[in-house]
Structures are given as structure tokens and as C-alpha cells.
Amino acid sequence: MPALLEIDNLVIEAAGGGASPAPVINGVSLQLDAGEVLALIGESGSGKTTLALSTLGYAKPGLEFRAGEVRLNGDDILAMPADEKRRLRGQRVSYLAQSAAAAFNPALRIGAQVTEASVLHGQLSQTEADRRATDLYRALGLPDPDHLGRRYPHQVSGGQLQRLMAAMALCGKPDLLVLDEPTTALDVTTQIEVLKAFKDVIRQEGAAALYVTHDLSIVAQIADRIVVLYAGEVEEYGTVDDILNRPQHRYTRQLIGAVRPPPDSTLRPESLEETRQDVPALEVKDLTAGYGRKHASGHTVKVLRDVHVAVGQGRSLGVIGESGCGKSTLARVISGLLPAMQGDVLLKGQPLKPSLRQRERRQLQKIQFVFQMADNALNPHQRVDQLLGRPLEFYFGLSGEEKRQRITELLHMVELPAEFSERYPEELSGGQKQRVNLARALAASPEILLCDEVISALDTIIGASIIQLLKRLREQTDVSFVFISHDLSAIASFADDIAVLYAGLVVEQGPANRVLAPPYHPYTRLLIASVPELSQGWLERTLEMRETQASIDRAVEITDRGCPFYRRCPLAIAGTCNQEAPPLRNLGHGHSITCHRSEAEL
Amino acid sequence: MSTPVNNPTGESGQTGAISEEQPRRSLKFSGAGKTGIVVILFWITMVFIGPWVAPFHEAEFLDEALFIEPGLDDPYPATDFLPPGDVAYLGTDYLGRDTLSRLLYGARTTIGVSLLSTLLAYLIGITLGIAAAAGGRVLDSSLSRLNDAVLSMPTIMLGMVVISAYGSTLPVLIALTSLIYASSVFRIARAFGLDIMVSDFVDAARVRGEGLGWIIRREVLPGMILPMASDFGLRFVYIILFLSGLSFLGLGVQPPQSDWGSMVRENLAGLPYGAIAPLIPALAIASLTVAINLVVDDISAHHGGKLAEKII
Amino acid sequence: MLIRAVLHRIATGLVTLVVVSVLIFLGTSVLPGDVASIILGQMATPESLAALRSTLGLDQPAYVRYFLWLGDLLSGDLGVSKAGAGAGTGGTSISEMIAPRLINTVQLAGAVALIAVPLSLGLGLAAATYPGTRLDRSITLSTLGLVSVPEFLVATALVLVIAVYLGWLPATAYVSGTETGMALLKTLALPTLTLVIVASSQIIRMTRASVLNVMSSPYIEMAVLKGLPRRRIVLHHALPNAVGPIVNVIALNLAYLISGVVIVETIFAYPGLAKLMVDAVQTRDLPLVQACAMIFCSAYILLVFIADLASILSNPRLRYPQ
């Protein structure tokens, strides 16, 4: 009997040819048996999404199928008339998009969207479909499965939406499930349980799955076999075990190499900790900040409460926390974009004025902000040399030859060829944009560099290379870094000191090696536990730990009473943690934890 | 790391369910768009050379002698509403003037006035629009209210009042029209302005310590040009029609100057006689309108049609 | 959240109205020549002018007249038309003058809306469902062509063909003013047809544009990958998200139908409000001009408010806050 899915040297090119010399997909062949999970891995631009979509007989606008076959249970999808293709989609093959937030129609109720396809294809009656949906919600561990369908997408959390999309995909009992980076947009803590849910439900439905990702450690958890895709061609093809442990090709090894080691204190030299001066380069004192009218009490949303952090000269402070914990806000306050409500920002001991306008140009020049999304941070209508040139004119009045020289230097610093100065942002890849973004900040020759999620939008290899770059910069210059990320391993691999932020509160901070070693704050522990490892079975192992068990995706609530982590905390003490604000426990060596539990208990 | 045309970047997770295609920088015109451009270019040239290629002066009453039939000896043949002939290639109007000549002269007034008004409208609208977007809450709301008030007034009425007050000289017409249409430009400019003001690259400029003026000039304006350009076309057409509407009420361009709208109006009496005098200028307007919008469609298509919710 | 949004819209609407009232008053005061000189026209002599002026009470300072007028307005009194008065007599109550005209106007606008809105929505959606096809291109082009033809040409041409040559319908609306039922429909037919042609094209274009705009969003691509038929995608997935701009453009067109149809009312001798205002401007009947202008502006503001409301309600984020 034939495999469930067979792709025979498929070629996909840009419509009208000319536009792109190299085909996007170039003679790819692979096959996938029923009930099997095949991981499709590759960096951005490798064409993995395009390949995945071909299994629905769909090519994105601007692309077209040139050659080859895509056979599902033997019949060629590409050859099907439009109508048949339509009936195939959502019924025999269904698709799980990367960002559920974008893929759910904001104007329609969730239930309707989940059941729509299967009802329309006449597989189920509306009532059957609803029942099936409810079962799926339950299977996916979603809260309040009976009424979930009546809600609108904006009324549920990101992690839940991601799982709801799985329900949407599975509702029609498809033979093949295509998952396109389904967890990339999620926080680590959310990621594991979504991952788990997917894994279970796929098993239980007995559907085959094509799992597209750039993250090997995810693959390790869920896939049976792996296809490594590079520049539209299959680089390597084998079982998870083979690929992970006996990689053949250069690129595959590179991929594995790029996987950041799980955070581990032992990896770090003790020495760094001692070299801290008394006057930090940057210090933030009992800072409270938020949005809404300042003095009107109550109306304001406090995003940060009594935050106190410091960065030593030439050191790097890593700020970690889930989305919405206020880490970006911290950066905005330091930069002056968002004036603080209370508290001070001290540069070399001297307080800065809260708002941009009041700060002197000299001070502004010393603190530079590297924004998260290079796409938004670089004005698409300015060439690279304009982008880099402006700070040079603005702060140092450079012009002409001098300026050009410096621009070339900067490009060199971020490892970009000089001729890039002629390009527009949209002519650059994501990684290149991020480097330009960085170079612009460096152009001001700052003392403090605020890096807000600079690598979270990039895939592994590129991310790794950016971190390498940052490390080099830190050694060459004595710039101090505030490195903000939701990715603990990234922080671990870069930061000297770490501050763990939860719901606007610093729950633990100190030298990296201390924070990453027991005693942990329960939340820190959860974070560490959630970082996926490049070993099969890790997922199951972690999920057995009660920390993670306990912390199954719950809404983060920002509260003034008690400990905000209370509802998720495995060690929570009822009556105390939800009533009194936790005390700050100083453990020496600048290491402190904010918790009711004693050091020993932790 | 080369970026192929289709770049399914796993990166752009936040921007779309399925990673999106990179926009192409070069703006490509469809066949329709190209024809549009040709027509526009034709009229533009007419604006400059029209009077010289025109067989007669726009105000000239053609001499009856030109039309005397050899056969019958009528010394004074009718010269009005003549069908196209070898004297007047597009026939004559209600006063026996050459339609073609008036059409060519008219191109100058019609397009000239409309273009000038549109440009002015943009100058005013964009300036105020950005001021509102960048100038803080108070300025914004006061400007917006004022603008709503102007918008709420029926344009023709506004035109009547102003023209009754200041007469219908070209400067007045242009000032009036540009003011009326500046209000709709304001809305769009403000909408775009607000979008751009909150973008990261503007924040980046602010963190750098840039002044508002620089930010507007260098960060905000460039991003508005293309989308506004495609609105420009529509606006331009509305202004031509608005002027023709005024001419219906006798408030339009001065005689003997010919603008297409008035030409249609003044020759309506010929319609029952099957005269083409009123249809020719109407066709001219239509040709320009369609042409412009074909181009506009291409531009905004290139721009991802993001105008829709802003141009209303 | 929803309430807040609505209240905010209402507030802005009211503020705008005040601004409008000031603008209107200032605007009308720039008109040269007053009602007296218009009534007397060519026959005006300094004496008779002065005489008529005082009888008409035109000799008070502007700001006094503004507040008097505003006060009356708020108390629902639109004032008295001067021009109707003649020598020594009281003049006509503007409310009386306007009432029948307003009814006519609403009648016509309603008739047009009834046909134009569904028609143009249909065509717009059709064009958006099959973009780039021959259907789409013909719709877009024809709407463009029509939008570019001056209103009065459309009207006159229609009258010539349908009323004069074919004699199917009367050439003018409302000459006797006694029509009812079928006759009324007949008299309304031509002006309605003209305005449908004029109003539709813009709605069609906007519908198409905004639906296509939504069609480029991820959740539509998702719907495609769910194997939904095109028509369902457009109607069920795209349309609900395109409501905002569409209702807005509809509102603007309705406002136009109420205030902007001078030309049609003139050509069909249809006694509507717009024509009344034009006459009022020509006869310098300032109270009448102001009253009409206020009505028009209020209508516009109201319609836009309704449109905003519709787009607010069409957005679940506002209807069901987290």
C-alpha cells in the first residue's frame, strides 16, 4: 500500500519565472506514513512553509507549481480541479498556522470557526460538529470546554487560541495535519503544554502530521522523522535519533550547534561576579511605571512596581519574563519614552529626568535602544547609510567622507559588507535588519545598550550569531547591556546578572550563576524547567515535575495584594501568599528572592 | 542569507498566520494602468500646447461665410450645433464656436484649476493632518472638530455662498475648492500620521532626541507619499466634477474661458437636436477620470489597498 | 468600554454641531447685499431699502443676531423667513416652509437609498469576490465612467430618452403636487434613477476596495486553507470585517442625497430642501439659509454617528471586552 503522503521531486518557482533565479522548492521528494509525525526543519527562506502548503495543493500568491507531484493516498493533489482541492482542504488535510491570533477571524465566534469546515464539507451536522469540538477542547485541556465555543478570539489567551486552532484543524478528522511553527509565538511556559496537547491529540486521533519548525529541541520532542531543508532542497532526511545524534551534513550540524545549551550555572566562570564597581553604569531605583493618567489614582495600570535593578560598567543585565511581565516597559522607562510614575533612573549615579524632552542630548546619546522588531524599527523609506548616518550627524556632527568612513566601520562591526549601505531595509533579511538596527544604536557610541528581545524574532542560527556578535561587542567596547528576553537560555548564554520579572515585580535577581542555581524562586524554577532540551522524552519528563504541572497556563494577573504568582505557584501558602506582599530575601552576593518561603524551602 | 522573492520567514510570527511575501519596491503597471498613463500624458501635453494646436481661438465665433453651402445661396447659414465637418472637426457649440478648440483651451483651465486646487488641498490638508496627528490631544481634537464641521457642509452650498460673496474668479474658485477638499485630505493625512507616529522607528528617532519637525519631515512624510498619491487621483476627479457642478449653477469658470464642465452645461440645449457639443467635453472628463483611476488602482494595489479604510 | 465609545462619539458630534453653527453664521454674514435689496432688486432706492430693512429688522449687530438665533434654534424655533414677507407683513415661519420640503427630500433620498445601497453592495461584493475577472473589470470601469459624468448630463439625457422620446415617465417631478401612489412613484422614478446612478458608483468602489483589503489578511488565507468556497469566504469572513468603511461611505452618500442634490432638484423641479437653500442664498434669506444649513450639517453628523455606531457594534472587541 502507498504511503499516506508522497511528494515526488516537487519544484515551486516564483510566478512568471524571471523574478527569482533559484526555485523556492527545488526537486524535493519525501513521504509520510499514516500516524507518523514528520518534522520539516530549516531556517527562514529555506522554503519549509511553501513545501508544507503544497500538501494542500496551495501555493502562495506569486508562486506556482512547476513540476513534480504531491500524492495523498495515491491521488495527485496538484492535478485536482479547484473544486476537488477545496474539498480536500480542511477535510483530508488541514492546516495549523503559526499565529492563531492572526488566523482566527476576529469577527466570528470561535465555535463557528472550529466547526465551519467539517459542517460545510458535509462531514458532520452542526450539532455533531459542536459536540466533537467540545470533546477536542477537553482533549486539549482547554478551560470551560462547554462554553468556549461561544466566545470570540480576543477573549481567550494566546496559548489557548493556539490549541483552539488545533481543534479547528482536527475537527474534520483529517488524514494529514500540517503544523506550521505552531509554538514559535508562545512563551516557553505556555509552549510546553501546547506542545504536549498537540502530541497527545495527534497520537489519539491517529493522524499523520507534518510539523514545520526551526527549533530542533521541539522536533526532538514530537517528531518520528526529520527532513532538513536548505535553500529549497532536502539536505538530510532521517529518524530523529539519526539526525540529532549522527548528523551527516554541515548545515545540520550547524543547526544542532546553534541550539543554546540549557541554562546551567556551572558553565559560568565564578570570577565575573567579583568585578563589580560601587557606582553602577545604570541603576533603576524603586521604579513604578504604567499607562493611563498619572495622578488620577486607580485609573492607572501599573506595569512595573518598585523595580530596583543595576548594571555594572561593561557588564550585562539580563531581564527575563513572560510576555506582559513589563520587561519592555522597563526599557521604555530607562530610555525616557515612558516617564516613570515614581522612582529614579540613575546614569553613573546621577539621576536622569523622567521624560525625553527634559534630558540632555549628551545623556540621550549615552543610552541607546535596540528595538525588538527590526522591521518596525527601521524606516522602510530610508537607506542603510541614512539610517546609520543620522546619529552620526546628530550627535557628532559628522558629514561627508568622515561619515561614510564611520558607516563602513559600523557595518563592519556588525559583520555586514560595506555595500549594504546602499540598500533599503526591505532588501535585507531578518538577521541583517537586526544587525543594522544594532549598528544604528552603536553609531551613537553609547555607554548603555538596551536590547529589547533582539533575537526573539530570529531563528536559531541567526539568533545565535547575533548573540555571538553582542558578546564580541561587549568584550571590545566597555558598553553595558540591558538584555531583555523571554528566552532564558539566551539570557543565560549572555548575561552576567539576571533579573526575573513577573507581573511587573522582580521576583529574583542576582549574578547569573546564582540565579540559575538553587535556591530558586518557584517562577524561576518553572522558567528553567520549561526550556526545551535537545533530547527525546524531555517533554514528558518535565511535565511530571510538579512545578510545571501546577503552572498549567493560567492568565497572568497583575495585583497589588499578595504575590502575583500565587495562583500558579506550587509552593503557595494559602492565606499568606494571596494576602501579604512577599518579603525580599537577601541571600548575599547580590542575590535576592522575593518570596514568603524561606531559603531552605526554596 | 539571500532573500528569495517569496520569503516564508518563520521569523515574522507576529505579522501573519502564514509568513507574508516581501513587498516589491518597483511599482509595476498593468496594461490598463499603462493606457491610463498615456491618456493622462496626452492631456497634460494639451495643457501646455493646447492653444497652439487649436484651429481657432476658444472665444471666436466662427464666421458664417465658412459654412456657406455652394449649392443653396443662404448668405447666413446657422453656425451653432453643427456636426463635425471639415471646418470644425468636432462640430460647433451653441454660439457657433469650434468645439475642438474650446476643448483644447479647456484642458488648460480644467486641468490647471483642478490640479492647482488639488495640490493646495494637499498642502493644507497634510500640514494640518500631521499637525493634528503629532501635535497632541488638544490640537488634534480642536482641528478634528473644525474639520468635521467643514466636512459636514454641503460642498455646493459652501461654493455658492463663497462665490456669491467673492465672485467666481479663478483665484476664488481655486481657493474655495482647495479649502473644501483639504478637509477630506486632512482626515486621511491624520489617519496615516497617527499610524506612523506610533511606529518603532519614530520612537527610535525620539529616543535619539530628534525634534518633532525633523521626525515629521524625515520619518513621517515619506511614509505617507505613496498612499496619499493614490488618493490624489480620486480627489482630482472630484474637483473637476465639483467645478462642473458649480458651472451648472452659473458659478463656474468665467466666459469666454472654456472649462469642460461648463462646456457640457452650456451646450445641453443641443442634446435634443442630437448635437455632440455637450457630449465631447463629457467624454473628455470621463477619459481623464478613468485614466487617473486606472493608475490609482495600480498604485494602491501595489500599496496593498490599505487606503480603503482611510479614504472615505 | 462600548458605552464609553458611544458616549464619546455623541460628545464629539455635539461639539461639532456647535462649531458648525458658528461657521454657518459667520459664513452667511459674508454674503453681499441683504434680503431687502434682493426683494426690491432693480427697483431698489435708498429710501425703500431703508424702509424694508427696518421692517425686516436687519439693523442689529451680528453677534446679537447669532445668540438670538442660537437660542431660538435650541428652543426648536427655526425663526421666520424674511423674504416671504413682502412689505410690512410678518413673513413665513421657516418650520412651515421647511417641513414639506424636508419630507420631499427624505422621500427621494429614501427611495434612492432603498435601491442604491443593496444594488451597490451586491455589485461591489461581486467584484470583490472575483477580482481581476471580466465581471470585476466591467463593474469597476463602468462605475468609473459613470462617476465621471456630470450629474446634470445624466439627468438631462435620462429625461430626453425616457420622458420626452419614449414618454414613459413625466419629465418633471411634482409639478401639481397632488400625486399619490402609482403617480407618485412615476414622478419620483427619474430623479431616483439619476441619483442611483450617481450614488452607487462610489459605494460600489468602496465596498470592493475594503473587502479586498480584508481579503489580504491571514484569517482569510486560513479560511481558504479550510477549503471554504469563495462566496462564503467573502460574505461570511471578509464582509463582517469590512463593515466599518462601507457603512461610512454609505452614510456619506446618504448625507449627499439630503444636502447635495441641488442639480437634480433643479432639473426635475423637485421641491426639495437643497433647492430651497439655493433659492434662499440667492434671495439672501439668511434665516432660511442658516436653518437649511443647520439641518444639512446635523443630518451629516447624525448619519456619520450612526455609521460609527454600526462599525463599533460590528466589532466584537468592543461589544465583548475581555
Place this chain on the structure above:
Amino acid sequence: MHGDETTGKDIRALQQKFRDSGISRRDFLAALSALGISAVGARSHLASASALALSPRKGGTAIYANNLHGPDDQLDPIVFTSGIDYTRGRACYNNLTQILDHLTLHPELAEEWSANRDGTEYTFKIRKGVEFHDGSPLTADDVVWSMNRHLGADSPSVIKAYFTSVTEWRKVDKHTVRAKLSTPDRDLPVKLGEKQAKIVKKDTTDFRKGIGTGPYILESFEPGVRSLHTRNPNYWRDGPNFDSLVLTAITDPIARVNALIAGDVHLIASVNSRSVRLIESTEGVHVNSTPSGRYGGICCLKNTPPGESDHFVKGMQYIQDRERIVRSILKGHGQVGNDHPISPAYGADHCTELSQRQYDPDKAKWHLKQAGISSAELFVAPVAAGIVETCLLMQANLKKIGFDLSIRQVPTDGYWGAVWMKEPMNVVSWNMRPTANSMLAIQFAPGAAWNDTYWNNPRFGELLQMQLAETDPARRYEMLCEMQRLVHEGSGMVIPCHINILDGVSDRIHGIPVVPLGAMGAYEWVEFAWMSE
């Protein structure tokens, strides 16, 4: 001979006879000539007689569409200014006297009248048994009250200039009134036939009810929309013929013609000369083209440059291609003008000895050279048929002789207040007046309120007065002739042509009198016209 006490009476008698128990038309004419009525007069009586002879049919609803109307529509006669007002006035009210076919004078509410020797005192006998629409009888008090409204400096009456010589109207007895004049006015009885000189009820304050003695009772009146009138059952004389009238307006000229052709309306005023051919070629409708004295002219103010130069004015007059204007702009529905207002339509009053001024570019060029002026600005508004086009032609022709005339078109509304008699060169439209003297007086009397060229000629002033006082027809004519010459030679008026009155009428409408003073037989159709099956 107008207003001669005997003829006025007898003609009335004859006409009554003719209507009541029709004597033959020949007898009627014989009788008239016996009374020594001018040929014009006779023909006119024949005309109206022929209309009457077709035995008017009673019934039907006549729909009349004027060219203008608005919220300022009036029912107060003394401020009537537009055709729609005049028509309504004709339906609601009566005058003391009535000007019928070809300007012949007839009694209306005044049965008869007489003047003293020097013409400084007129006595009118008011018709008995006439009722207002509300049933109250017409008395001398109503007449006195109505007429006195025209007197006094602060009267808003638009024709009070006619009555400057009248010092007072007095009641003699219940049915007799007397007018005292400071200076003689032989034309007074004619002036009483003017559209604004209607008799209304004493102490009327609200004229919107239109209470009068007229042939139709006002049913409803919406200014700027329409008015409905129904036959006055107890009208004081035979007729009216229609059951009811609808008086409205269609302001768009083309729409108006379409309405007539489509049969929506039966009568339309001021047909565009370009539409005549269309109407004439259509079944069931026709155009009445009535030569008239009205004209659109170009005023060159004599008290300021450039008009103060006689050469300049001559230049403007010689550049007028009058034949072509009549031919291509009026499409033949007009007469060439001779730069004075008294057209042949004034009948006997028209001076036949004046030579016609012709189109002569060379002369024009020469005069302008003499004046030393090479450019001027002319303010134009579409106040009269073809006036704008006339100016355009003038501009084109001037261009040929190297003179640059720039034309500023301004809206009609506000024109009379802001431009007319203010800008050095502007256009004007004058309607025909019942007598040459009144026409000349209004426009050219030294210091007259509407002397719109500020032409000041003492001799002309004297002539006006003498002519009014004069009783001998021959002398009256000479004086008129001299006045016309003076205007033709000296004033700043350019009168290229006189415009015919063009009325579009359904073939079903008959018996419209021929009166060149205004549309539809100077609105007399309301009483005399009738509708056939």
C-alpha cells in the same frame, strides 16, 4: 390718446356688447374705427376678438411654469418683481385700468375716468357690485388705501416712481375716488394698469391669502414651490375659463421645455431661443414669439471713465454686430436695437425717423482710437436673454480690432445691489413699459433713481415733463422722437437688440392676448385664455 375718457368707456361698452350678444366682427371693427382708434389698436381688438370668437370653453386645469421662483415669491402687489408674482397677482387681483392687445387701454375696476383740463386731477368711477374673495364688497376706501401705498418716500412700492407726481388719493363717494397731481400726467391711467398697481382689500396685513377681486381664488400658496387657484364663481365679469390653475416654476430652461413637450405643463415662460426649433417641430406645442420693447443692454457710466468719453461709447455701439446677434444668438426672435429703448413694439410712440446704427468695425476702431482707450472691463450677469453671449461676441469682435475687453461674469443674485449702476461697465435688462414716456423717464430722466448710465441731459428732462402735459398727439410724438434721438446720440447705453417674448404653449390653450409688456400677453392669459379638449 391712451386714457381718453370717452374712448375708454365706449370701447368697454362695445366689448361687453360683443361678448354678451355677439355683434359681427365687421360691425365691431367699424364701430372702433368710428371712434378713431389707431390701426394697431384695431388689429389688436380684432386679435382678441378672434380669440373670443372661438367661443371659449370653460373647464380644465392649466399648469403654468415660470422661469423663476423662490421663497421670496410675493402676493403683496406693491413689491411684485417676478413673472410668477405678476401671474399670481393677475389671478388674485384686478387693476383700475387694464392694458390689453397692443397696449390699448381698457377699464377694469374703474368703469370710467376723467381728467381736468391741465391734467392735474383724475376722477375714477369704481365699478359697483364687485366682491372680494371673502365676500366683502369693493369700495372707494379699498381703492384709496391700495393706491396710497405707492405714495411717500418711504413706500416700499417698486413702482412708486410712476406716482411721484401724485400728491394724494381721496375718496369722493362710496364708488368714486380722485387723484391729485402736482404736475400733469397724461399717462396716469395707463400706469394704473401696471402689474403692481393692484387693488387690494383695505388694511390687509397678511397678503399670503391673496384676497382680491380677481378671477381666481387662491387655494394654496407655497413660495418657491407652487400655488393652486380655483375659478372665482362670482367674478364681476364673464370668464374666467379654467376650473383651476397651477402656477409654478421650472428654473432649468431645458427641463422647462422638456416638461412642456412631455405634457407635464401647458404654458412655459421665457423659452430659450435655441429651443424654439425643437418646440415648433413637436406635435401639440408651439411658441408665441411676441416682439417687445424689453432689452438687455450694456451700460457705460457717463460720469466715469471709460464711459465718460463719447467716442468710447460710440465705439462700443458700432462694434455691435446687431444683425448677427439677432440671427445667431436670438435665432431671429428679436429686433435690432438702435441704442434707445423705444422699439417698434411701442407702436405709435416709436420714432421712425432715426437712422439705424450698423455694425462697423472701422468706425468703432476709429472712435476707440479717438477715445485713446485700448482695454476695459465689463461686468456681466445672465440678467437678460442672450446678453452674456452678446458680450462674448462683442469681446470677440473687439479683439479683432485690437481692443481688449475683459469680461467678469458675476452671479445674478446680488447683481442689482452690488454691480448695476456701480461698475463703470455693466449689463442691464429692462422690461417694456406701458408708455414710451414712462420708459424713458425711469431710465434717463436727469437724476432719476435708475438712470443707470448717469446720463444728464437737461433738455431731455424738460421734454419728459412737457410731453406728459401735452395733449396734442402730433406734438407728443415729436417730443418722444427728439428724446429718442437724444438717447441714441448721447447716452451711455448700448442697446444691440430688443428681445422677443418667447412663450411655449400647448396647442390646447387658446385666446392668449397679445401684449408685449410681459410673458403670456403680460399675464392676461390668466383671465382670457381657455383650454380646448
